[in-house]
Amino acid sequence: MATDIQDLLAFVAVVNAGGFREGSRASGKSASSLSDAVRRIEARLSVRLLNRTTRSVVPTEAGARLMERIVPALGEVESALDVVNDFRGRPSGTLRLNVPISAARLTLPAIITPFLQTYPDIRLEVVADESFVDMLAAGCDAGIRYDDRLEQDMIAVPIGPRFQRFATAAAPSYLNARGRPEHPQDLLEHACLRGRFPSGAMPLWEYERDGEIIRIDPTGPLIVRIGGAVDLAVQAAIDGLGIVYLFEDWLQPYLDSGALEPVLEPWWQRFTGPFLYYPGRRYLPSPLRAFVDFIQADAPGRTNR
DSSP, X not given: OOSOHHHHHHHHHHHHHTSHHHHHHHHSSOHHHHHHHHHHHHHHHTSOOEEEXXXXXXXXXXXXXXXXXXXXXXXXXXXXXHGGGGGSSSOOEEEEEEEOHHHHHHTSHHHXXXXXXXXXXXXXXXXXXXXXXXXXXXXXXXXXXOGGGOOTTEEEEEOSOSEEEEEEXXXXXXXXXXXXXXXXXXXXXXXEEEEEOTTSOOXXXXXXXXXXXXXXXXXXXXXXXXXXXXXXXXXXXXXXXXXXXXEHHXXXXXXXXXXXXXXXXXXXXXXXXXXXXXEOOSSOOHHHHHHHHHHHHTGGGOOOO
16 A cells, blocks of 8 residues: 555544644644654645644645545454454454434433443443534444434434433423413413524424424523533523423433423423444444444333333
8 A cells, every 4th residue: 555554544533633733632643743644645645635724734625535535444444354353252442432412411321331341342432412423534433313313324223212202391480480381382482491503503392292293483591502501501490590491311300309390291292212323334343243232132121201
């Protein structure tokens, strides 16, 4: 191979991390060695792959095209080499998962510990965000998404509860002062605590009863970034600032304690639970294969609502 595979891995690490210093922390290699590797590739190809400034490192058009092709190819190489693991006594290596924050909070906690206890030679790395990035381009082996987010060329395996609900709740003090909504349209007269995706989209609040679906676009005093800032909205609801709309499982501890009171519960919409998805490669990395087998073996014990 005209270009050393380690140089290509260095290039991918820099692009994924967004810089040489960040790539150094992620890969364990020095920033100078990563820079040298990228320069060697550029010299061999006679093409600039990265635009470097004092503040950022971003791929050129040529660099972006290389990333599109080289990441899946490197994944196949890694998978092919990983087949050797089948001859070991037990699977080993790193499994990287890209998941929404809701899955990191509600789905994975019951799985991670028993999985890693079963496979002590596997290291699990979880990247949690709400951006719905290209899983392979992000350097991950698999991801967790809901069915409306699944990509057609991926294999999907159910993981976690098979059904969930979106719940609406507020502090008893707020409801005593402002009244209790009896219909989703009543929310338009209430203070509602909203969430916004990193893309800028603000999802509507959706309700369903007896086949009727109602979508509401309420207003209120607080908007938070969906994911990391959601707990701010939950605390604001507990403090009596307004009504929050979130996964039922996320709000359940506060509903159980009485800090929050269910609102419009007969209208709470039920939806299909999350899926683990991964590319349909002929040879799966042994850590991913072990994870898939583990969650499939646990399927009979999953929560259903």
